[in-house]
Amino acid sequence: MANEKQLALVIDLNVCVGCHACVTSCKEWNTSGWAGPMPDQQPYGKDPDGVFFNRVQTFECGTFPNTETVHFPKSCLHCEDPPCVPVCPTGASYKRESDGIVLVDYDKCIGCKYCSWNCPYGAREFDEVTGVMKKCTLCVDRIYDQTLEPERRKPACVLACPASARIFGDIKDPESEASRAIRDNGGYQLMPEAGTNPANHYLPRRKTNAQVHDDQLQRADNPLSREAEPPKFGGPTIDDASQW
Amino acid sequence: MRDPVTSCDSQLGRAEVKTTTCYMCACRCGIRVHLRDGEVRYIEGNPEHPLNHGVICAKGASGIMKQYSPARLTKPLKRKQGAERGSNQFEPIEWEEALSMLGDRLDHIRKTDPKQLALFTGRDQMQALTGMFAKQFGTPNYAAHGGFCSVNMAAGMIYTIGGSFWEFGGPDLERAKLFVMIGTAEDHHSNPMKIELAKFKRGGGRFIAINPVRTGYAAIADEWIPIRTGTDGALLLALIREIIETGLFDREFLMQYSNSAELVIQDIKRDDHGLFARDPNVGVRPDTFDTPDRFWWDKATDQPVLSRSKGTEGRLMGEYTLPDGTPVKPAFQLLKERVKDYTPEWAEGITGIPADTIRRLAHEMGITARDQKIELPIAWTDSWGNEHQTVTGNPVAFHSMRGLAAHSNGFHTIRALAILMSLLGTIDRPGGFRHRAPFPRPIPPCPKPPKGPHAVKPSTPLDGMPLGWPADPDDLSVDENGAPMRLDKGFSWEYPLSVHGLMHNVITNAWRGDPYPIDTLFLFMANMAWNSSMNTSEVRKMLTDKHENGEYKIPFVVVGDAFQSETVAFADLVLPDTTYLERHDVMSMLDRPISEFDGPVDSVRVPIMPPLGDSRPFQDVIIELATRLKLPAFMTKEGTRKYRDYPDFITNFETEPGSGIGFLAGWRGKSGEKSMVGEPNPNQWDMYARNNNHYHHHLPKSFQYMRNWNKGYLTWAQGNRLVRYHDPINIHIYSEVLQKFRLAAQGKWKGKQPPDELRPRVEQFFDPLPFHYAPLEWAKTDTARYPLSALTQRPMAMYHSWDSQNAWLRQIHTQNYIMVHPSVGAGNGFDDGGWVWVESPWGKVRCMARFTEAVEPGTVWTWNAIGKASGAWGLDGDANEAKNGFLLNHLISEELPNMVGGRHVSNSDPVTGQAAWYDVRVRITPAAADEPQESWPQFPTLGQLPGQTGFGAKMRAFFAGKKR
Amino acid sequence: MRPAFSVLFLTTLIGAAQGLLIALVVGQLFLVVGTGQQTVPGGFYALGAFIALVLLALGLLASFFHLANPARAWRAASQWRTSWLSREVIALPAVMGMAVLYGGLHWLGLDMPLLHFANGKSLDLTMAVGFITIAACVALFICTGMIYACVKFIREWASVWTVINYTLMGLASGFTLAAAYAASWASVLTGLFAVFALILTIAALAGRVYSLWRNARLRPLTTLKGAIGAPHQHIRQVSQGFGGGSFNTKEFFHGVSPEKVRALVFFFLVAAFLAPMVLLALGAGVMLWLAFVVQYVGLLAERWVFFAHGNHVQNLYYQRKA
Ligand SMILES: Nc1nc2c(c(=O)[nH]1)N[C@H]1C(S)=C(S)[C@@H](COP(=O)(O)OP(=O)(O)OC[C@H]3O[C@@H](n4cnc5c(=O)[nH]c(N)nc54)[C@H](O)[C@@H]3O)O[C@H]1N2
Ligand SMILES: Nc1nc2c(c(=O)[nH]1)N[C@H]1C(S)=C(S)[C@@H](COP(=O)(O)OP(=O)(O)OC[C@H]3O[C@@H](n4cnc5c(=O)[nH]c(N)nc54)[C@H](O)[C@@H]3O)O[C@H]1N2
Numbered sequence A: 001m002a003n004e005k006q007l008a009l010v011i012d013l014n015v016c017v018g019c020h021a022c023v024t025s026c027k028e029w030n031t032s033g034w035a036g037p038m039p040d041q042q043p044y045g046k047d048p049d050g051v052f053f054n055r056v057q058t059f060e061c062g063t064f065p066n067t068e069t070v071h072f073p074k075s076c077l078h079c080e081d082p083p084c085v086p087v088c089p090t091g092a093s094y095k096r097e098s099d100g101i102v103l104v105d106y107d108k109c110i111g112c113k114y115c116s117w118n119c120p121y122g123a124r125e126f127d128e129v130t131g132v133m134k135k136c137t138l139c140v141d142r143i144y145d146q147t148l149e150p151e152r153r154k155p156a157c158v159l160a161c162p163a164s165a166r167i168f169g170d171i172k173d174p175e176s177e178a179s180r181a182i183r184d185n186g187g188y189q190l191m192p193e194a195g196t197n198p199a200n201h202y203l204p205r206r207k208t209n210a211q212v213h214d215d216q217l218q219r220a221d222n223p224l225s226r227e228a229e230p231p232k233f234g235g236p237t238i239d240d241a242s243q244w
Numbered sequence B: 001m002r003d004p005v006t007s008c009d010s011q012l013g014r015a016e017v018k019t020t021t022c023y024m025c026a027c028r029c030g031i032r033v034h035l036r037d038g039e040v041r042y043i044e045g046n047p048e049h050p051l052n053h054g055v056i057c058a059k060g061a062s063g064i065m066k067q068y069s070p071a072r073l074t075k076p077l078k079r080k081q082g083a084e085r086g087s088n089q090f091e092p093i094e095w096e097e098a099l100s101m102l103g104d105r106l107d108h109i110r111k112t113d114p115k116q117l118a119l120f121t122g123r124d125q126m127q128a129l130t131g132m133f134a135k136q137f138g139t140p141n142y143a144a145h146g147g148f149c150s151v152n153m154a155a156g157m158i159y160t161i162g163g164s165f166w167e168f169g170g171p172d173l174e175r176a177k178l179f180v181m182i183g184t185a186e187d188h189h190s191n192p193m194k195i196e197l198a199k200f201k202r203g204g205g206r207f208i209a210i211n212p213v214r215t216g217y218a219a220i221a222d223e224w225i226p227i228r229t230g231t232d233g234a235l236l237l238a239l240i241r242e243i244i245e246t247g248l249f250d251r252e253f254l255m256q257y258s259n260s261a262e263l264v265i266q267d268i269k270r271d272d273h274g275l276f277a278r279d280p281n282v283g284v285r286p287d288t289f290d291t292p293d294r295f296w297w298d299k300a301t302d303q304p305v306l307s308r309s310k311g312t313e314g315r316l317m318g319e320y321t322l323p324d325g326t327p328v329k330p331a332f333q334l335l336k337e338r339v340k341d342y343t344p345e346w347a348e349g350i351t352g353i354p355a356d357t358i359r360r361l362a363h364e365m366g367i368t369a370r371d372q373k374i375e376l377p378i379a380w381t382d383s384w385g386n387e388h389q390t391v392t393g394n395p396v397a398f399h400s401m402r403g404l405a406a407h408s409n410g411f412h413t414i415r416a417l418a419i420l421m422s423l424l425g426t427i428d429r430p431g432g433f434r435h436r437a438p439f440p441r442p443i444p445p446c447p448k449p450p451k452g453p454h455a456v457k458p459s460t461p462l463d464g465m466p467l468g469w470p471a472d473p474d475d476l477s478v479d480e481n482g483a484p485m486r487l488d489k490g491f492s493w494e495y496p497l498s499v500h501g502l503m504h505n506v507i508t509n510a511w512r513g514d515p516y517p518i519d520t521l522f523l524f525m526a527n528m529a530w531n532s533s534m535n536t537s538e539v540r541k542m543l544t545d546k547h548e549n550g551e552y553k554i555p556f557v558v559v560g561d562a563f564q565s566e567t568v569a570f571a572d573l574v575l576p577d578t579t580y581l582e583r584h585d586v587m588s589m590l591d592r593p594i595s596e597f598d599g600p601v602d603s604v605r606v607p608i609m610p611p612l613g614d615s616r617p618f619q620d621v622i623i624e625l626a627t628r629l630k631l632p633a634f635m636t637k638e639g640t641r642k643y644r645d646y647p648d649f650i651t652n653f654e655t656e657p658g659s660g661i662g663f664l665a666g667w668r669g670k671s672g673e674k675s676m677v678g679e680p681n682p683n684q685w686d687m688y689a690r691n692n693n694h695y696h697h698h699l700p701k702s703f704q705y706m707r708n709w710n711k712g713y714l715t716w717a718q719g720n721r722l723v724r725y726h727d728p729i730n731i732h733i734y735s736e737v738l739q740k741f742r743l744a745a746q747g748k749w750k751g752k753q754p755p756d757e758l759r760p761r762v763e764q765f766f767d768p769l770p771f772h773y774a775p776l777e778w779a780k781t782d783t784a785r786y787p788l789s790a791l792t793q794r795p796m797a798m799y800h801s802w803d804s805q806n807a808w809l810r811q812i813h814t815q816n817y818i819m820v821h822p823s824v825g826a827g828n829g830f831d832d833g834g835w836v837w838v839e840s841p842w843g844k845v846r847c848m849a850r851f852t853e854a855v856e857p858g859t860v861w862t863w864n865a866i867g868k869a870s871g872a873w874g875l876d877g878d879a880n881e882a883k884n885g886f887l888l889n890h891l892i893s894e895e896l897p898n899m900v901g902g903r904h905v906s907n908s909d910p911v912t913g914q915a916a917w918y919d920v921r922v923r924i925t926p927a928a929a930d931e932p933q934e935s936w937p938q939f940p941t942l943g944q945l946p947g948q949t950g951f952g953a954k955m956r957a958f959f960a961g962k963k964r
Numbered sequence C: 001m002r003p004a005f006s007v008l009f010l011t012t013l014i015g016a017a018q019g020l021l022i023a024l025v026v027g028q029l030f031l032v033v034g035t036g037q038q039t040v041p042g043g044f045y046a047l048g049a050f051i052a053l054v055l056l057a058l059g060l061l062a063s064f065f066h067l068a069n070p071a072r073a074w075r076a077a078s079q080w081r082t083s084w085l086s087r088e089v090i091a092l093p094a095v096m097g098m099a100v101l102y103g104g105l106h107w108l109g110l111d112m113p114l115l116h117f118a119n120g121k122s123l124d125l126t127m128a129v130g131f132i133t134i135a136a137c138v139a140l141f142i143c144t145g146m147i148y149a150c151v152k153f154i155r156e157w158a159s160v161w162t163v164i165n166y167t168l169m170g171l172a173s174g175f176t177l178a179a180a181y182a183a184s185w186a187s188v189l190t191g192l193f194a195v196f197a198l199i200l201t202i203a204a205l206a207g208r209v210y211s212l213w214r215n216a217r218l219r220p221l222t223t224l225k226g227a228i229g230a231p232h233q234h235i236r237q238v239s240q241g242f243g244g245g246s247f248n249t250k251e252f253f254h255g256v257s258p259e260k261v262r263a264l265v266f267f268f269l270v271a272a273f274l275a276p277m278v279l280l281a282l283g284a285g286v287m288l289w290l291a292f293v294v295q296y297v298g299l300l301a302e303r304w305v306f307f308a309h310g311n312h313v314q315n316l317y318y319q320r321k322a
């Protein structure tokens, strides 16, 4: 199934602050768009429940005080070998040859949910009202929309993300921003053992450390010397101990 | 299925795009609202807006669901005849009845005793108008949320560097190399902070987060330094000490731009002890605030000379004697002595941060500031006429908010932070802290509160501003006995520098009649019966409490709100406001504009859709009331109505006739040819709308840095009326202002002096140099019984209490938990997910616990304001927010008992009156197995109000416009 | 996984129907190949096939309840090249068609010999159709089993044992039903069916116990480490990103306590296997009907547990159901 073009999101966990902007902007764009509606049940009652194509989860790694808090956005990964597609009995689930986006044709879907069983990432969400399976469309109705300004022809979540933690592009084009980000920052796929070959990639946490050398503390122009007070650098000296 | 590629979204219905300014939170991003067949279809960030450059946040993108909220109020409401207040029984009335009822009442108050009106507003953005209304009305009893929000941050820094974080300035992450964020969860600079933080990290900057909790921003920090709650003062003072001891401070910067080298009188017997030595022969303008008559000790000649005299170099250290025998020390020397014992080891014991880490931090800050200097080829001239060819930056940036502010030791902690930033030489320099216009302002800024009871007279505007910046004890709002003049006791000896008032004490004080009873409590955009009050359960009772004669202790309560909040139920009169998509608003230079580092920016909101039902913009209501009350500023000379409505007011209002200063700074002058100052322009609104709803005044590069001392900038700012004077704004390493209050407490001040029982308190806390003390509440608490500190944090996807009405946002935060380190559960016998009691000395709540490894084990926390009263906000009575969620405010007391002379005072910072939300101590025990699995306390379920939009259906499949 | 009752009924009903059809054909073959002296009237096969047809139809009906858009169900046949579900959608009507044909031919007595063998026996039309029916039933067993067995993200299901056990249980219940049915006709086949049913039930029990044992020892396909790709040993979810519910927390979780699930395991081991074994061994008449009913109920429980034991990989992302 190797597509020549594979659009995808690259999600930079190094800068994602878990703000959920991608979550609600996705819902906002899509509920009133081609892929909508995305219904909510008990919207103002007990245990509200709704369809979202993208969710941001939080994980903690390690134990105090060496704890890492990881905000983890997850939507359909538009797998290159999507197990959800061949199992669909109706052909409603399909992967576009032209750009690798995995979509559901609501007019064909019978709502058997079988595709969702075959997604290891829990990326599909069922709309109980219209009885069809829904999922992230990579905003296919935005990215080719000629009536939008060219720089706004991107998924809603990408445009929204204040931390620019979501990079959109063709991962088969080695020159795309997405490919470069993956290459340069150790981008990885989720659950490689699942054999899905996800198109979406994640960029890991990267740390900037500081190195302070002791000799950097001692400088000829130390202001203390201007004040005629020699700088103090810890510990006792012989002067403190000797008496002759 | 329709092909998504060949057909486009805009063909689905009648499509329009309008721009305005978001108000899903106080950040105020530019937005583009797409409508389909008149319904909101999509709200995106406006790429042409300087604040958010096209991005949007979770709240902003959910504005649709606020617009279609079930909690919307669409009718003015009057408490039903005979119904008890708080019983949520209302009848709908017409606006005319509402306005005449309120107008008549206010008219009577104004003609008899204007201070009987208390107008308090919450996290709103129109303090310029509401404050003006209060002043014109003649009542001093006005304030907004600042006092319970972050006034420590404003006061602590403005009294030190003439500017602050919050909306007044911020870290220059574009150029910084090291960024230290202390006690910030989400802040008012929501989107810009995220944009900058990501760029900063990608650019290889190092990000350190100091916070008891690791979530949100701190999650992506390169290093998380968990600190014990309430102990940052100790950390910052130890950092200062280490930086001084190792000589990592910027000596030239301190000497020239702060009062570090200036000589302070050191003679305990004298009345001017602790004040700067002054040369009486130097002429000082009476209106100046930074006088040029002080000395420093010249290194070369070993003589005192007027500081900053050409060719001299002051000394930062040592002790000297003036020719007249006065013993003096440079301010810096006093700082050095102050921090002498604040060793890293000392701080380790208090903060829980290893001494080695503290030392390493100090070295990292100091070396980065010193060795990674930025030099920009920008020529500028300082206030003393020295010409500089470059602007230098020491690229260490800080940011901090309520983690420091919301403690009773916050003022001094924040002053320590401002001093640390100054030692590193980072004030208004590239890569450090940068001001936003109208800051920097003089230390302290010029407006002053009313100075005594004479300021309040019937049928007369207030003498002074309701809120201001005391410069010395004589600026306090107290009577001849030193007793408070304001209902909230702001600017009294209990909290002298309470520059934003103390909204958190208003209801309690009004109920108790201390210092005096009032008639009308007018609340706007403040959920005072819930999340913005401390001691919520009791405060709710006070609102309905009666005298023995059956009269309510607070006779009349007016609430201006757009939604069915918990507070609405306690109103006698409800004024339904519009939403942000339905009205005009201004983010004015007179209030807190959205200025950028490179120059002033103000902005507007314009209506996208018509008001729903009978809702009416609150600003229009204020203009209408002001006109009915014939407040002078709202009347023509002939005594007729001056302003048709709010937009008309904004266009035509000038602070004084012909002053050329109005609410908006852009496109002034008859045809919009002027900026900042100029005659009113009838087409100003249109011009804003055409420019993406904002006006951005780009300062020349040479005016963008060092603005405290930048002659060009200060002259420009004065010329454009941003500041009154163009004197340099030198950093107050040593605060003479504070010392004056201390002298008054010691009986050495000629003017106002505190009542005797308050002398020790004022003397202790008005220390001219920062010091660390444990939060005051801890001394009133058995800390062995209540071993844990309890905090709230802002969730990024919720704004205070507003967003639970939002069908999408409430799915993200459906309930809150008390988040605890697993050891707390293990030690007290409960599990992850278990029901527990959280108790403070003042109250208790039952809620669910959740374990986390991302918290300092002595601290527990929860998301703020997720818990709701049953039935409020258009939610079903059994909604998770009400039945599982909880409000931490029930545990926090608005007063601390037995504080001065056996009397209570507000649970606040003793300098500023900042509400000490995060001082509370708690213990956690498991709930019994037979208790209901439901949060406690519960309140009777509120029913729907007349005219409330409501929403019965069990399902909502929102699709804007007609279905395909 | 959350057991859907429609699917529980679908699989158990059609399983029994397939088993019954196979039993009828096997019975017919036995009589043909056997002594050749005893015969059974065509009505026996016709009514038996009709019962199977009814069960199949009920199963089909149940399956419609599972579909949110049953009106479009016809589309589900289109992807037989890749989808076992699609193949099942084809195989099920095929089995129904064979049931009609097989039963119809018997009913109408259309039973001309097609082939004559050297030993004097012949392959009659009904017998030939019967063989095709068996093939269709086996195909349907495989399709249905494979629907689950090929979900590799549920380790408990992704095994050949899913197909084997499903087939054995279908056959067992079908033969038990056949035995009871034959007993009602006082047919000579009763004993044969009962013996087969007993053997199949024992085999199914063995297979199912093996899969229980296997499931208990399964190692998960991956861990949180693989799920989010963080290089850490201790990873916990603190928020799944929403506080209410979602499709992912409903479809993939059954929400029943582990104790109850364990009780149901015990129940189905007794009801689906042990009790029918005893009843089958006791033999005659009402006992056999009782055996079928008990076994059917047991198998419903077995299917429920089969779902409940299915632990989907996606659950790693949804651990905070509060
Ligand atoms: N999404 C969203 N944004 C908002 C708001 C909102 O409700 N929602 N509210 C707006 C308003 S009104 C305000 S005032 C701002 C407030 O913005 P913030 O000041 O960021 O708000 P808080 O949530 O109070 O965050 C306080 C942080 O300080 C930490 N903290 C508490 N005590 C201490 C301490 O002793 N030491 C240290 N180092 N840290 C401590 C807490 O863990 C928390 O992370 O946010 C504004 N922005
Ligand atoms: N425990 C705890 N308590 C806290 C804090 C904390 O950190 N911990 N933070 C404190 C802080 S910093 C603040 S600023 C306060 C915030 O306190 P508030 O400002 O009182 O809180 P909000 O929930 O924002 O409530 C404002 C009211 O405005 C209404 N409103 C929303 N939009 C509109 C509108 O367009 N027009 C009108 N007229 N009304 C509108 C809402 O319905 C709501 O009733 O909370 C304080 N309370």
Ligand code: SF4
Residues within 6 Å of the ligand: A015, A016, A017, A018, A019, A020, A021, A022, A023, A056, A071, A073, A160, A161, A162, A163, A164, A165, A166
């Ligand atoms: S919008 Fe960006 S920063 Fe916010 S949660 Fe989504 S990916 Fe993370």
Ligand code: SF4
Residues within 6 Å of the ligand: A087, A088, A089, A090, A091, A092, A093, A104, A108, A109, A110, A111, A112, A113, A114, A115, A116, A132, A133
């Ligand atoms: S639910 Fe729809 S898309 Fe998924 S497998 Fe069934 S028919 Fe295909």
Ligand code: SF4
Residues within 6 Å of the ligand: A075, A076, A077, A078, A079, A082, A083, A084, A085, A102, A118, A119, A120, A121, A122, A123, A124, A135, A196, A198
């Ligand atoms: S993430 Fe799931 S739904 Fe998306 S393509 Fe991969 S398997 Fe299919």
Ligand code: SF4
Residues within 6 Å of the ligand: A025, A026, A027, A029, A030, A053, A054, A075, A135, A136, A137, A138, A139, A155, A156, A157, A158
């Ligand atoms: S690409 Fe579009 S559909 Fe997919 S998560 Fe982002 S906004 Fe949602």
Ligand code: SF4
Residues within 6 Å of the ligand: B022, B023, B024, B025, B026, B027, B028, B029, B052, B055, B056, B057, B058, B059, B060, B061, B190, B191
């Ligand atoms: S940060 Fe605040 S103003 Fe900006 S989009 Fe979000 S809610 Fe609106």
Ligand SMILES: [Mo]
Residues within 6 Å of the ligand: B123, B145, B148, B149, B150
């Ligand atoms: Mo605030």
